Amino acid sequence: MINICSDKLEESKMFYTNLFDFNVNYESDWFIHLISKDKQLELGIIDRKNEIVPNDSKSQPQGFYVTLVVDNADEVFDLAKSNGFDIEQAPEDTFYGQRRLLLKDPNGALIDVSAPIPNFSFQE
Numbered sequence: 001m002i003n004i005c006s007d008k009l010e011e012s013k014m015f016y017t018n019l020f021d022f023n024v025n026y027e028s029d030w031f032i033h034l035i036s037k038d039k040q041l042e043l044g045i046i047d048r049k050n051e052i053v054p055n056d057s058k059s060q061p062q063g064f065y066v067t068l069v070v071d072n073a074d075e076v077f078d079l080a081k082s083n084g085f086d087i088e089q090a091p092e093d094t095f096y097g098q099r100r101l102l103l104k105d106p107n108g109a110l111i112d113v114s115a116p117i118p119n120f121s122f123q124e
Contacts, residue, residue, distance in 0.1 A: 002066060003044035004109055005057055011106035012045045019079050019103075019113075020068055048107075065110035073099040073115040097122060 006012045013032050016022045022034035022043060030047040048058050070076055073091045080087055080103055088110065089102035097120035101113040 001042040001044060003046050004066075004105065004107055005048040005053055005061070006045050006107045007048055008106040009045055009047060014083075015085060015105050016043060016045070018083055019076055019085070020070070061107060061109040065112050067112040067114055070113055070115050073101045073113050076113050077101050093117060 004012065009030075009032055013024065013027070013034070016034055017024065021037040022041075023037060024032060025035045025042075026033040030050045032045040034043040034045070035041070046053060077087070077091050080101075086104040086106075087101070088104055089100075091099050091101040094100050094114075097117050098114040099117055103111045103113060105111055
């Protein structure tokens, strides 16, 4: 499970439930627990100011990014664009066989959205 510290719980919930296969499993005024439809991935969104958040984690996110693998990065791109979410990089094919899109979530966390390129063969 990944926990994302947030000043924007509702916007964060909309970001992750609109773009990815997450459903709300639990919601309060300081914490939202999301779980993927296949029940394989859990994501927590926690109020950054809550007393249980370690002090070192209360600042803006930096030095990491979250990769979410999807079936089609272009579909996520279209959804992100139509919802007005922050797009850092439009989908591009990578040398390692992924179609990759970069988004910023409402908290400023960098989200790498990647989809395998069908029939890709790595060439050295």
